[in-house]
Amino acid sequence: MAELFEYLTEPMQYAFMQRALLMAILVGLVCAVFSCFLVLKGWSLMGDAVSHAVLPGIVIAYILAIPLSIGAFIGGLFCAVATGYVKDNSRLKEDAIMGIIFSGMFALGLVIYLKVQPEIHLDHILFGNILGVQAADLWETGIICAATLGLIVVRRHDLLLYCFDQAYARAIGLPVKLIHYALLVALSLTIVASLKAVGVILVIAMLIAPGAIAYLLTNRFSHMLLISSVVAVGSSVAGVFVSFYLDADTGATIILIQTFIFILAFLFAPTSGILRKKIVSQNS
Amino acid sequence: MDELLLPFQYDYMNKAIFAATFIGAVCAMLSSYLMLKGWSLIGDALSHSIVPGVAAAYMIGAPYVFGAFFSGLLASASMGFIKAKTKLREDAIIGLIFTSFFALGLFMVSLSPTSVNVKNIVLGNILGVSDEDIFQMVLIAGISFFILIFTWKDLMVTFFDESHAKTIGINTKFLTILFFTLLSACTIAALQTVGALLVIGLIVTPGATAYLLCDRFGQLMIVSTLIGSITCFFGAYISFFLDGATGGIIILLQTIVFIIAFIFAPKYGLVAAKRKIKQASELLRKTREGAV
Amino acid sequence: MAKFIYNPSLEVNDITVTYNNGHTAIYDASFSLSAGTICALVGVNGSGKSTLFKSIMGFVKPVKGSVTLSGMPVLTALKQNIVSYVPQAEDVDWNFPVLVEDVVMMGRFGHMNFMRIPKKKDKLAVRDALEKVGMTEYSRRQIGELSGGQKKRVFLARSIAQEGQIILLDEPFTGVDVQTELAIMKLLKQMRDEGRLMLVATHNLGSIPDFCDHTVMLNRTILDAGKTADVFTPENLEKTFGGVLRHFTLGGDELHDDDDTRSVRVITDDERPLVLYGNKTQKSAAAKKSSTANKPDADAKITTSKAEAK
Numbered sequence: 001m002a003e004l005f006e007y008l009t010e011p012m013q014y015a016f017m018q019r020a021l022l023m024a025i026l027v028g029l030v031c032a033v034f035s036c037f038l039v040l041k042g043w044s045l046m047g048d049a050v051s052h053a054v055l056p057g058i059v060i061a062y063i064l065a066i067p068l069s070i071g072a073f074i075g076g077l078f079c080a081v082a083t084g085y086v087k088d089n090s091r092l093k094e095d096a097i098m099g100i101i102f103s104g105m106f107a108l109g110l111v112i113y114l115k116v117q118p119e120i121h122l123d124h125i126l127f128g129n130i131l132g133v134q135a136a137d138l139w140e141t142g143i144i145c146a147a148t149l150g151l152i153v154v155r156r157h158d159l160l161l162y163c164f165d166q167a168y169a170r171a172i173g174l175p176v177k178l179i180h181y182a183l184l185v186a187l188s189l190t191i192v193a194s195l196k197a198v199g200v201i202l203v204i205a206m207l208i209a210p211g212a213i214a215y216l217l218t219n220r221f222s223h224m225l226l227i228s229s230v231v232a233v234g235s236s237v238a239g240v241f242v243s244f245y246l247d248a249d250t251g252a253t254i255i256l257i258q259t260f261i262f263i264l265a266f267l268f269a270p271t272s273g274i275l276r277k278k279i280v281s282q283n284s
Numbered sequence: 285m286d287e288l289l290l291p292f293q294y295d296y297m298n299k300a301i302f303a304a305t306f307i308g309a310v311c312a313m314l315s316s317y318l319m320l321k322g323w324s325l326i327g328d329a330l331s332h333s334i335v336p337g338v339a340a341a342y343m344i345g346a347p348y349v350f351g352a353f354f355s356g357l358l359a360s361a362s363m364g365f366i367k368a369k370t371k372l373r374e375d376a377i378i379g380l381i382f383t384s385f386f387a388l389g390l391f392m393v394s395l396s397p398t399s400v401n402v403k404n405i406v407l408g409n410i411l412g413v414s415d416e417d418i419f420q421m422v423l424i425a426g427i428s429f430f431i432l433i434f435t436w437k438d439l440m441v442t443f444f445d446e447s448h449a450k451t452i453g454i455n456t457k458f459l460t461i462l463f464f465t466l467l468s469a470c471t472i473a474a475l476q477t478v479g480a481l482l483v484i485g486l487i488v489t490p491g492a493t494a495y496l497l498c499d500r501f502g503q504l505m506i507v508s509t510l511i512g513s514i515t516c517f518f519g520a521y522i523s524f525f526l527d528g529a530t531g532g533i534i535i536l537l538q539t540i541v542f543i544i545a546f547i548f549a550p551k552y553g554l555v556a557a558k559r560k561i562k563q564a565s566e567l568l569r570k571t572r573e574g575a576v
Numbered sequence: 577m578a579k580f581i582y583n584p585s586l587e588v589n590d591i592t593v594t595y596n597n598g599h600t601a602i603y604d605a606s607f608s609l610s611a612g613t614i615c616a617l618v619g620v621n622g623s624g625k626s627t628l629f630k631s632i633m634g635f636v637k638p639v640k641g642s643v644t645l646s647g648m649p650v651l652t653a654l655k656q657n658i659v660s661y662v663p664q665a666e667d668v669d670w671n672f673p674v675l676v677e678d679v680v681m682m683g684r685f686g687h688m689n690f691m692r693i694p695k696k697k698d699k700l701a702v703r704d705a706l707e708k709v710g711m712t713e714y715s716r717r718q719i720g721e722l723s724g725g726q727k728k729r730v731f732l733a734r735s736i737a738q739e740g741q742i743i744l745l746d747e748p749f750t751g752v753d754v755q756t757e758l759a760i761m762k763l764l765k766q767m768r769d770e771g772r773l774m775l776v777a778t779h780n781l782g783s784i785p786d787f788c789d790h791t792v793m794l795n796r797t798i799l800d801a802g803k804t805a806d807v808f809t810p811e812n813l814e815k816t817f818g819g820v821l822r823h824f825t826l827g828g829d830e831l832h833d834d835d836d837t838r839s840v841r842v843i844t845d846d847e848r849p850l851v852l853y854g855n856k857t858q859k860s861a862a863a864k865k866s867s868t869a870n871k872p873d874a875d876a877k878i879t880t881s882k883a884e885a886k
């Protein structure tokens with residue numbers, strides 16, 4: 001028992017580990033809440049697109065010497081809005097449009113990056129750098145997370161109705177366009193807040209896995225929110241500790257733990273788990 | 285003038301330009317099918333999913349193609365399996381699997397950081413690829429190209445109307461598997477050219493651009509292939525002067541071509557649509573006046 | 577607070593809708609409906625039915641003309657929570673993690689506060705609505721677990737809970753068995769008698785005279801609108817559907833040897849009915865044509881085999 005306690009306290013002697021843990025929990029929580037909506041709305045890959053599209057924003061913000069987060073936010077939002085615009089004005093399918101726009105934007109960011117050679121590490125943008133998180137970063141992420149979480153939790157019923165039945169939401173007078181753009185803004189903000197922790201690629205996992213796990217385990221939305229938050233925070237904490245002892249990449253470890261939980265849910269979920277189904281059919 | 289021809293004086297540049305052009309062409313052919321079927325992001329997923337395979341192959345010194353192919357296959361199989369067994373939406377499954385695989389790749393690399401340069405996998409580096417790897421890439425592209433030449437019509441029928449294809453005796457299951465095998469193979473080849481993050485551009489943008497310009501599938505494929513190969517050629521060529529970033533430049537060129545087509549395409553462009561709206565309202569006005 | 581507008585009305589005023597790609601879906605469309613009405617919206621696929629719905633709900637903006645709901649412009653009316661919508665079955669994600677009562681509770685959103693926390697009044701309204709459509713015992717089921725007819729009734733209950741005054745129904749009878757169809761019609765009639773206004777897009781031509789007092793015929797513009805008794809005529813149907821409808825004419829000397837020249841006409845939209853007269857299968861007009869042209873035709877075969885059996 002004492003040994004276990006030591007295992008848990010040892011990493012926490014380092015200030016950078018404390019900050020990493022706090023960051024992982026914050027990011028995990030806000031992404032988890034968001035993931036429920038994305039999974040239900042069929043927007044999972046919107047997260048993919050927006051997260052890649054922040055790169056040019058960051059690089060250009062660096063050149064203009066404005067806060068990188070603002071650049072990242074504008075880049076991500078631009079991608080989401082441009083996707084909508086092209087979709088309304090061409091005969092292409094949405095997935096193709098997303099692919100074109102985010103790859104184009106990422107390419108632009110990359111070319112400028114290599115030309116300008118800014119002091120920011122590309123690795124840190126791509127894969128995150130949770131162990132290098134500073135107090136200021138924590139504040140920034142904390143504020144963004146609080147704002148996004150607050151917005152979502154307070155308006156969750158309207159958001160749910162919007163995801164479920166847009167036409168009806170419109171008919172009863174909900175501001176559907178506003179909700180749509182608010183979701184996109186919140187998505188971009190969430191991704192920006194998560195960048196320092198897990199980077200542009202793994203944030204996609206954080207934005208899908210917890211919601212997907214919860215979706216397998218329940219058929220009530222309120223439970224879904226709860227389960228996904230617990231799963232995400234749990235895997236964030238576990239990921240930080242495990243990666244410390246394995247000396248592995250923290251972001252990747254968190255994602256792999258989430259994947260592991262997904263596999264468990266996939267096999268053993270009460271109604272839809274495939275092993276559970278098998279057992280039930282054998283018993284009957 | 286001499287300066288412009290300078291890239292061609294280097295053997296490695298010639299090889300790189302040739303390989304990029306060829307791979308760009310084959311990927312563009314595949315893109316015609318992908319974007320019509322709404323499978324664009326499956327291509328993206330595949331390119332991320334092969335990262336752990338490539339990393340593993342480099343770690344143990346095996347040909348990277350094998351590792352890549354194995355993990356690509358595993359990723360597609362698990363996507364199919366989860367899709368069949370749960371009510372989750374397809375996009376969520378795709379996103380879940382590819383990010384998990386990618387995380388696995390990163391995890392492996394972070395455990396033994398010296399053996400692999402992740403940046404090369406993620407961003408591609410065709411100018412620095414070994415002859416051996418270039419050979420593997422060109423071989424893959426060549427085989428895929430020939431298979432596509434012989435099967436493109438059957439693939440078209442299969443994807444347009446599967447039940448019809450079945451009734452006229454086409455083995456649609458085989459063709460679908462063949463197509464995804466080709467896609468994985470070309471994704472692997474493209475990985476070295478533009479990197480895992482930009483493969484999606486190579487296998488979506490040319491086809492989508494051509495779709496705005498053509499109404500017949502045969503034409504669409506030719507236009508798409510042309511766009512793919514020309515942009516890759518110039519992308520590789522220009523990157524010589526910019527010291528790298530080949531992938532970025534290629535995709536940027538393709539995006540620019542797409543934007544031009546999106547605005548100016550004679551039938552499906554933005555300008556044409558505005559014109560059509562105007563014509564429609566005028567026509568209405570005239571018929572109304574005529575009725576009065 | 578529930579706002580009761582006892583006099584719902586719907587006025588479509590000379591609207592033309594052109595989409596971004598240059599396609600004009602409807603033009604110069606005008607009609608108006610008043611309280612206590614069930615109105616059928618009839619037209620072929622692509623005739624602009626869904627565009628008309630969309631413009632009534634403000635999804636698309638007409639390039640010309642206007643829509644007024646109870647005397648208000650669309651957006652104002654939507655904010656008043658008087659419009660309700662029952663979606664087509666295909667437009668709903670049946671795997672969504674909501675229970676029957678959750679769906680019906682969505683109908684109360686417009687009556688709730690900013691946080692959408694249900695009060696006792698809201699819970700009562702949900703319970704009453706579920707009872708009205710006979711779905712009380714299913715209230716804790718996930719929506720995907722219901723049959724086609726039950727699903728429809730849940731969405732109808734949502735409109736009832738909302739106390740919507742203008743209700744748009746998109747194909748309420750597809751995938752619904754006859755029993756449920758009758759139950760839904762009964763419900764709609766009840767709601768009409770309470771003074772609501774309902775616009776029903778339907779392919780189900782046969783049931784229109786049974787429960788719709790008004791009919792609007794649409795083919796990219798309004799061909800005719802008014803009381804079903806006046807508008808729902810074979811001539812108008814032919815105009816609306818062009819050659820798409822199937823016709824069966826039974827009567828005259830084809831069927832019997834007396835002097836009665838009256839005939840029964842069967843007109844149908846999407847599905848081909850089996851029409852029996854005596855024991856003889858009747859062919860549709862289209863089938864007749866092809867059989868006189870000596871083409872082998874499935875219907876012709878049925879007739880001959882029946883005749884042989886006789």
